[in-house]
Amino acid sequence: DAKTTQPPSMDCAEGRAANLPCNHSTISGNEYVYWYRQIHSQGPQYIIHGLKNNETNEMASLIITEDRKSSTLILPHATLRDTAVYYCIVRATIKAAGNKLTFGGGTRVLVKP
Amino acid sequence: DTGVSQDPRHKITKRGQNVTFRCDPISEHNRLYWYRQTLGQGPEFLTYFQNEAQLEKSRLLSDRFSAERPKGSFSTLEIQRTEQGDSAMYLCASSLRLAGGPTDYNEQFFGPGTRLTVL
Numbered sequence: 001d002a003k004t005t006q007p008p009s010m011d012c013a014e015g016r017a018a019n020l021p022c023n024h025s026t027i028s029g030n031e032y033v034y035w036y037r038q039i040h041s042q043g044p045q046y047i048i049h050g051l052k053n054n055e056t057n058e059m060a061s062l063i064i065t066e067d068r069k070s071s072t073l074i075l076p077h078a079t080l081r082d083t084a085v086y087y088c089i090v091r092a093t094i095k096a097a098g099n100k101l102t103f104g105g106g107t108r109v110l111v112k113p
Numbered sequence: 114d115t116g117v118s119q120d121p122r123h124k125i126t127k128r129g130q131n132v133t134f135r136c137d138p139i140s141e142h143n144r145l146y147w148y149r150q151t152l153g154q155g156p157e158f159l160t161y162f163q164n165e166a167q168l169e170k171s172r173l174l175s176d177r178f179s180a181e182r183p184k185g186s187f188s189t190l191e192i193q194r195t196e197q198g199d200s201a202m203y204l205c206a207s208s209l210r211l212a213g214g215p216t217d218y219n220e221q222f223f224g225p226g227t228r229l230t231v232l
C-alpha cells in the first residue's frame with residue numbers, strides 16, 4: 001500500500017469546518033483513500049473512502065485531487081466530540097493485496113470551544 | 114449493542130505469564146482482524162481470518178503469538194511467555210466480505226480493544 005503523509009496535529013474552532021490534508025503521491029490506480037478516526041480510548045472508526053470522485057456522507061466530505069496524489073477530509077461543522085486522531089490510509093482492493101489497513105501516525109485534531 | 118466486543122478490556126500480567134484475549138465480531142461478518150497499538154502510534158496489523166481460515170499473518174506475529182477462530186465466529190489471541198514489549202492495546206475488527214467479486218473495500222468495524230500491561 002502507498003505511504004501517506006499527514007500533519008501531526010492541528011487545532012480547529014468549534015462550529016467551523018476542519019480541513020485535514022493528506023499526501024499520497026505514490027498512490028496507484030487500484031488504491032482507494034480511506035479515512036478513519038480514533039477517539040481517545042476507543043477503537044478506530046471508519047469515516048469515508050473514495051477512489052477518484054469526491055465523496056460525501058453524514059460524517060464528512062472527501063476531496064481527492066485530479067492527479068490523486070493528495071486528498072482533504074472536511075468536517076463541515078466541527079464539534080468537541082470530533083476531537084480525535086484522524087488517519088488517512090491508502091489501500092489496494094485487489095485480492096492479491098490482502099486486506100489489512102496500514103495506519104500511519106495520523107493527525108491529532110483538537111477542537112476548541 | 115451489536116458492535117465488535119472484546120474481553121477483557123484491561124489485563125495486567127507479570128512477565129513470562131500467558132494471556133488470552135477474546136473478540137466477538139459483528140454477527141454476520143465473515144472477516145476478523147487483529148491489530149496491535151502502542152502508545153502514540155497507529156494500529157499495526159497482526160493477522161486476519163476469513164471465516165475460520167487464517168489467511169494472513171504479519172511478521173510482527175512472533176512464535177509466542179497464536180490466533181484462532183475455530184468456528185468462524187469469535188476469535189482468541191494468545192500470547193505465551195509475555196514480555197514487557199508486548200504491552201499495548203490489542204484491537205479486533207470485523208468486516209463483511211461479499212462473495213463473487215475480486216475486490217474488497219468494505220469498512221472494518223473495530224472493537225474497544227484490550228489494553229495489556231506486562232510488568
